């Protein structure tokens with residue numbers, strides 16, 4: 006039976022992916038810092054672990070516990086992410102630290118634990134959720150966007166390094182996905198989120214990309230086109246557009 010592990014799989018996109026893999030008959034484990042987040046819906050077969058991806062020993066231990074006696078790690082997906090808006094507003098030191106720790110250090114820790122296990126197998130799939138915002142390169146982007154841009158770059162480095170070992174790396178750069186977290190961050194009003202995708206549709210697209218070992222998935226298509234258009238604009242112009250967008254999104 007295939008073994009699938011999802012870091013940051015206790016809610017949102019990660020949890021929905023876990024349910025999707027379970028429905029296909031795979032053995033699935035998830036982790037997060039607060040395991041009480043996992044919906045209570047009789048999914049007895051889902052293996053749930055408490056771990057913080059920004060602490061190497063934490064994620065390493067739960068992965069070892071998950072694989073105990075089972076041979077291969079077939080798929081590892083890192084969905085853990087931290088978000089705070091610092092373009093049109095101010096964020097605290099703790100929020101900034103959390104974003105850097107989870108999004109950058111967490112990403113590296115996840116790649117390391119997964120590749121150490123998969124390397125001798127000469128097979129495996131690793132995926133990481135970045136963000137479509139990380140596709141654009143401009144100076145005044147938010148700290149979140151900069152961390153997600155780093156995720157894309159880190160994943161690209163691992164893609165090249167792991168290819169000779171038969172391990173694929175898929176970077177997912179989604180636009181807005183209608184998760185509870187996105188709703189909470191926006192006062193439960195998603196009317197200003199363009200091209201919003203429902204979780205079920207997003208999961209099918211993400212699953213397919215990982216399954217076919219796609220290198221980079223940017224979706225939905227309309228958001229991808231918008232990014233292609235914006236990416237040809239001068240950085241100074243992008244700074245202005247993105248600042249106005251952030252301000253507009255903050256207004257009621």
Ligand SMILES: NC(=O)c1ccc[n+]([C@@H]2O[C@H](COP(=O)([O-])OP(=O)(O)OC[C@H]3O[C@@H](n4cnc5c(N)ncnc54)[C@H](OP(=O)(O)O)[C@@H]3O)[C@@H](O)[C@H]2O)c1
Pocket residue numbers: 012013014015016017018019036037038039040042056057058059084085086087088107111134135136137178179180181182183184185186187
């Ligand atoms: N929803 C969107 O529109 C959207 C768009 C683009 C990208 N993304 C990215 O997609 C990913 C999932 O987002 P989501 O909307 O599904 O949010 P979510 O429900 O908050 O999912 C995040 C998951 O990561 C876990 N997590 C956070 N920090 C962690 C840490 N340090 N160690 C271990 N687990 C950690 C959370 O649980 P705990 O907090 O209990 O640890 C939770 O299970 C994030 O990386 C996000 O940046 C989302």
